[in-house]
Amino acid sequence: MWDMNFRRISGLLRRVDRLDHIDRLDAASHSAHEGGEGFSARHHRGVFELLPGTGLTLPRHAGVLRFGMSEREAQWAVATLADVRGTWVCRAGWAFTACYEGLELLAYGDCVDLGVSGFTAVHLHRRGPRLTEPSAVPVVLQDIDLFGYPANEVLAAVEPNLHPTVRLTPPPSPADHLSAVSLSAG
Template identity: 45%
Template sequence: MRAGWVCGAGWSFTARYQGLELDALGDVVDRYGRYRDTPGLGGIGLTRDPATGAGPSACPVVLHGIDLFGHPRREVLDALGDGLPPTVRLRGDGEYLSAARIDAERVPTT
């Protein structure tokens, strides 16, 4: 694990394990004043190292009982359906997803 730096976050850390990178950040402030500050955990992201290949990994990343990186992207997205909150973002350039991110919901100041 190592400390990091993310603009607007009071703290951030990165850890790597079994072909996955975990990024966490918190105590987020909006320097423009559009959103309320977010104390505590502001977001967490998981990225699969492309060198680990496709298919199930030694350390599955599961959302709603589905291994996000262990099955083809189309199958995962079909199984998850349209019910994911907007604070969840999934990404992948190839046949498989390679990143998942969940952020705290930002609350406007007005």
């Protein structure tokens, strides 16, 4: 019920500035229940933020995956969130995956035939069949939570200004939420 009212109030798209209000409510609730000084719920649960031309901000103060950074630096940042596992991506010198609260992150780099060294691209993919609900962790682009609302609404809001290095994967039904997003260096 609260979620339906929130959608009406926020114009059907969750914005990052609205998360600050939720964080204050969560922090007050935590402080009242735990008897502590409170905490920033947003930093506790985190937000992935796509930064075209720069990289990906990781939740929980884990840092930023910056295009061009080394494999070791990228793995170190992601390892503060989740277990990192090596994988293989065609035409990439290195690749790894990690799962964080229902999202699978695939990062890779050193794409020699593309002339790019270091961290080159990242894909965030929702795990599980529940595309009718928002993801547990917001994935933000242009202050819009890409996995927070039905794909048709999100696409209508971001597609006119979508950066060419960002790719959105629509779900089988436009009423479902987006299933994946990719960001590349170029």
